[in-house]
Amino acid sequence: MHKLLLTSAASAAFFLPLTVSAQTTPAAAVASPHTVTGNVGLVSQYIFRGLTQTNGDPAIQGGVDYSHASGFYAGTWLSNISWYTDQNANIRSAPISLASPGATGAPYTPNNSNAASLEWDFYGGFKNSFAGGDWNYDVGAVQYYYPGKYDNLGAYRKPNTTELYGQIGYKWVSLKYSKGISTNTFGVNEGKGADYLDLSATVPLGESGFNLLAHVGKQNYPGKANVGYWGASGGNNNYFDYTDYKLGVTKEYLGFTYALVWTRADTKDAAPDGQTTAYLNAFGKNIGRDRVALSVTKTF
Numbered sequence: 470m471h472k473l474l475l476t477s478a479a480s481a482a483f484f485l486p487l488t489v490s491a492q493t494t495p496a497a498a499v500a501s502p503h504t505v506t507g508n509v510g511l512v513s514q515y516i517f518r519g520l521t522q523t524n525g526d527p528a529i530q531g532g533v534d535y536s537h538a539s540g541f542y543a544g545t546w547l548s549n550i551s552w553y554t555d556q557n558a559n560i561r562s563a564p565i566s567l568a569s570p571g572a573t574g575a576p577y578t579p580n581n582s583n584a585a586s587l588e589w590d591f592y593g594g595f596k597n598s599f600a601g602g603d604w605n606y607d608v609g610a611v612q613y614y615y616p617g618k619y620d621n622l623g624a625y626r627k628p629n630t631t632e633l634y635g636q637i638g639y640k641w642v643s644l645k646y647s648k649g650i651s652t653n654t655f656g657v658n659e660g661k662g663a664d665y666l667d668l669s670a671t672v673p674l675g676e677s678g679f680n681l682l683a684h685v686g687k688q689n690y691p692g693k694a695n696v697g698y699w700g701a702s703g704g705n706n707n708y709f710d711y712t713d714y715k716l717g718v719t720k721e722y723l724g725f726t727y728a729l730v731w732t733r734a735d736t737k738d739a740a741p742d743g744q745t746t747a748y749l750n751a752f753g754k755n756i757g758r759d760r761v762a763l764s765v766t767k768t769f
Contacts, residue, residue: 502538507531510766515548518665518686519713519734520748520756522550522588532590542609543593553585553615553628553656555750561739566751570621585617585628594634607636607645613655624698626653626660642670657709659693671719678722682730684715704740708747711736711757726766733759 508531514521515528522528532546554568567583594609613630629651636645645667654660669684692707699705717730734757736748748756 504536505533506536506768507533508766508768510764512762512764514760514762515550516730516732516760516762518688519711519715519732520552520736521760522548522552524551524555524750524752524754524756525760526551540595540597541593542596545592546590548588549586550588550615551586552750552756553617554583555752555756556625557746557749557751558623558625560744561746561749562744564746564751564753567622567625570623581621583617583619583621583625585615585619587616589614589616596636603640605638605643607634607638609634611647624658624695626656626658628653628656630654632665641672642668644668654690657690657706658695658698659706660690660709663688663690663709665689674718678720680719682715682717682719682728684713686713686715687711688713699740699745702740702742702745704742704745704747708737708740711748713757724767726768728764728766729761730764731759731761733757 510530512528512530514525515523515530528548528550530546530548532544534542534544536542554566556567557564558567558570559565569582590611590613592609592611594607596605596607596609598605610631610633613628613632615628619627630649630653631651632647632649634645634647636643638644647665647667649655649661649663652659652661654663657663665686665688667684667686670682672681672683673679674681688709688711690706690709692705695706699708711734713732713734715730715732717728719726719728721727734748736755736757738749738755739746750756
């Protein structure tokens with residue numbers, strides 16, 4: 470030790486600059502715990518829980534997400550929609566869009582109509598992985614907000630909906646449960662307590678870069694009479710229950726994510742009377758059943 474201290478002046482002169490340099494080198498930058506990302510997408514038709522939200526027409530979508538290293542996250546997302554005002558405001562044999570309900574067969578009038586063409590979601594929660602990263606969880610809340618004009622709802626209600634959710638996942642499989650806490654979940658009078666169970670899988674297909682998507686979901690509504698809507702039709706809110714399925718593939722290419730999916734929901738056309746509609750819209754289309762959608766998304 471003493472020999473190292475009693476080096477020659479030349480040696481000291483040689484080592485001194487290295488010592489000073491080491492002392493003045495800036496420390497490595499600490500990674501920020503905050504992350505903000507954006508996304509934008511185009512889809513041939515917007516399908517949510519097996520139901521077309523755009524009557525088979527295209528949608529432009531986008532959002533912004535914030536996440537923290539602790540697992541906290543929050544975000545917002547938007548898409549054009551038409552499902553709400555596409556609903557049949559009258560009986561099956563005399564369909565008329567909720568966008569222009571009026572009296573039976575009456576023409577559209579600006580002050581006696583409904584209009585909802587945008588879905589705007591707000592969400593937040595906590596998610597993280599555990600057990601070596603193979604398992605993960607996600608708990609949070611989401612508000613589905615549909616800004617619009619609601620002048621003549623009749624037996625319908627505003628569709629704004631709040632849900633609480635919890636999810637558990639293992640590798641590429643996840644199980645998610647969502648519970649509606651709004652009085653009129655997705656516009657269904659007395660729809661509070663409706664829930665949705667979602668079992669999904671995203672399976673990598675070897676080294677191809679493709680992923681296989683598979684999903685089954687179950688939507689349930691409390692069996693309230695909702696007489697204002699169902700009347701003497703023999704139906705109740707259980708007629709809004711259904712099971713939906715999805716199969717598809719995804720692929721990332723040149724910074725974009727492409728997806729092709731097939732979906733089907735066993736949604737009912739109408740109540741037992743054959744006239745009071747459930748999922749049959751004013752254009753005579755069941756918004757569930759077999760559908761195909763192609764999408765491209767960019768995250769930045």
